[in-house]
Amino acid sequence: xxxxxxxxxxxxxxxxxxxxxxxxxxxxxxxxxxxxxxxxxxxxxxxxxxxxxxxxxxxxxxxxxxxxxxxxxxxxxxxxxxxxxxxxxxxxxxxxxxxxxxxxxxxxxxxxxxxxxxxxxxxxxxxxxxxxxxxxxxxxxxxxxxxxxxxxxxxxxxxxxxxxxxxxxxxxxxxxxxxxxxxxxxxxxxxxxxxxxxxxxxxxxxxxxxxxxxxxxxxxxxxxxxxxxxxxxxxxxxxxxxxxxxxxxxxxxxxxxxxxxxxxxxxxxxxxxxxxxxxxxxxxxxxxxxxxxxxxxxxxxxxxxxxxxxxxxxxxxxxxxxxxxxxxxxxxxxx
Numbered sequence: 145x146x147x148x149x150x151x152x153x154x155x156x157x158x159x160x161x162x163x164x165x166x167x168x169x170x171x172x173x174x175x176x177x178x179x180x181x182x183x184x185x186x187x188x189x190x191x192x193x194x195x196x197x198x199x200x201x202x203x204x205x206x207x208x209x210x211x212x213x214x215x216x217x218x219x220x221x222x223x224x225x226x227x228x229x230x231x232x233x234x235x236x237x238x239x240x241x242x243x244x245x246x247x248x249x250x251x252x253x254x255x256x257x258x259x260x261x262x263x264x265x266x267x268x269x270x271x272x273x274x275x276x277x278x279x280x281x282x283x284x285x286x287x288x289x290x291x292x293x294x295x296x297x298x299x300x301x302x303x304x305x306x307x308x309x310x311x312x313x314x315x316x317x318x319x320x321x322x323x324x325x326x327x328x329x330x331x332x333x334x335x336x337x338x339x340x341x342x343x344x345x346x347x348x349x350x351x352x353x354x355x356x357x358x359x360x361x362x363x364x365x366x367x368x369x370x371x372x373x374x375x376x377x378x379x380x381x382x383x384x385x386x387x388x389x390x391x392x393x394x395x396x397x398x399x400x401x402x403x404x405x406x407x408x409x410x411x412x413x414x415x416x417x418x419x420x421x422x423x424x425x426x427x428x429x430x431x432x433x434x435x436x437x438x439x440x441x442x443x444x445x446x447x448x449x450x451x452x453x454x455x456x457x458x459x460x461x462x463x464x465x466x467x468x469x470x471x472x473x474x475x476x477x478x479x
Contacts, residue, residue, distance in 0.1 A: 151435055153225075153435055153436050153439075155224065156224040156225055156226065156439075156440055157433075157434060157436075157439045160224075160439050160440055163193075163220070163443075164443065164478075164479055165479070166191075166193050167446065167477070167478060167479045168189070168192050168450045168453060168479075169477055170476075172192065175188050176188045176457045177457055177460075177461075177467045177470050177471060179461070181461075182206075182458065182461045182462050185203070185461050186203050186206065186458075189209065189213075195209055203458065203461070203462060204462070206458040206462075210454055211263065214263050214447070214448070214451055215262075217444060217447040218234075221440055221443065225437075227437075229325075230326045230437060230441075231440070232265045232322065233323060233326075234448075236315055236318055236322070237315060237319075239264035239265055239266050239271070239284075240315035241261060242260050242261060242268060243271065243287065243291065244311050245259045245260055246260075246272060247294055247298075250275065251298055251307075266282070266283060270282050275291070284318060286317060289314060290310050290311050293314075294306065294307055294310050297310065309362060309363050312363070312365060313365060316335075316339050316367055319338075320332075320336070326441075328438055328441065330430060330433075330437075330442075331441050333426070334423070334426060334441070334445065335367065336368050336369050337368070337369065337422070337423060339365050339368035340368040340369055340370050340393060340395070341422065343365055343368055344370070344390070344395065344399065344419060345412075345415070345416060345419060346363055346364075347360060347386075348383070348406070348412075348415065349412070351379070351383075357375075360379065370390055370393055374390070383399070383400075383403040384400065387400045387403070394422065398421065399418075401414075401418055402414055402415030402417075413472070413473045420449070420452075421475060423449075424449055424476045425476065428478065431478075442478075446478035449477075450477065450478065452475060453474060453475050456470065456473050456474060457470055457474070460473075
């Protein structure tokens with residue numbers, strides 16, 4: 145296939161712009177939070193074209209609704225994108241999530257079927273069969289390498305955490321390589337920033353658990369902008385000093401605000417939210433781009449964020465959590 149140019153995406157970008165107006169805006173999210181009932185909140189999602197016409201949704205089934213919306217979003221992009229393979233990378237985390245579930249279920253002898261998600265690039269039946277037969281050819285090269293490493297390491301360590309560590313390492317390595325293949329600096333920069341946020345969250349969690357720097361080194365994910373040495377050399381310093389070290393990467397203010405909340409409450413929710421908001425702020429630049437792959441990628445990332453927001457609100461409404469507490473955890477919206 146000839147190399148695509150930005151103008152090859154003109155039709156696709158126009159289609160994305162036509163559906164962005166239906167996305168969950170900050171105003172709509174606020175209405176969901178303030179709605180009298182969970183049924184009223186679901187109706188606002190229906191304004192955003194969630195679900196199917198004339199099909200009533202029980203609020204207790206909101207997870208099914210969100211899963212369907214996730215699939216619809218990817219199906220939409222796949223129906224308009226000139227090159228489909230560039231977008232598979234955004235589904236890899238779901239494949240790797242399923243592999244974590246299946247490997248832990250196998251080693252721990254448990255049934256974790258309910259935790260599997262049907263939104264990855266590889267059918268769940270294929271994943272199960274590959275693991276049962278120890279035939280990894282239907283999977284990607286990185287997935288096969290990760291599984292072989294787990295099969296070698298787990299019997300020696302007998303620690304389920306090693307499954308997460310190995311699969312995360314190969315997942316984001318695969319995402320990063322795929323991002324480079326797109327030729328989009330926007331997507332590459334996004335993935336590098338995503339990896340930074342994951343490493344920062346891990347860094348703070350492990351410090352609070354009094355885990356040593358060498359353990360952090362084992363779980364550090366390569367490919368981000370912030371080097372492993374930056375984390376390690378500041379491992380015994382205060383969070384305030386570490387914030388200064390990452391100020392050049394744009395995380396200082398969010399980090400300090402989140403760290404303060406964490407110190408006062410012991411809860412990670414706001415800390416994680418503030419870092420996630422940095423990613424949404426980054427992709428908003430794509431709203432002003434008229435050509436190329438960037439607006440399509442930004443739409444997919446924004447839909448993932450939107451679904452996360454909808455889940456926080458619906459789960460909070462059904463659990464009877466106060467509007468103030470729900471707002472505290474609410475991510476920034478794309479539109």
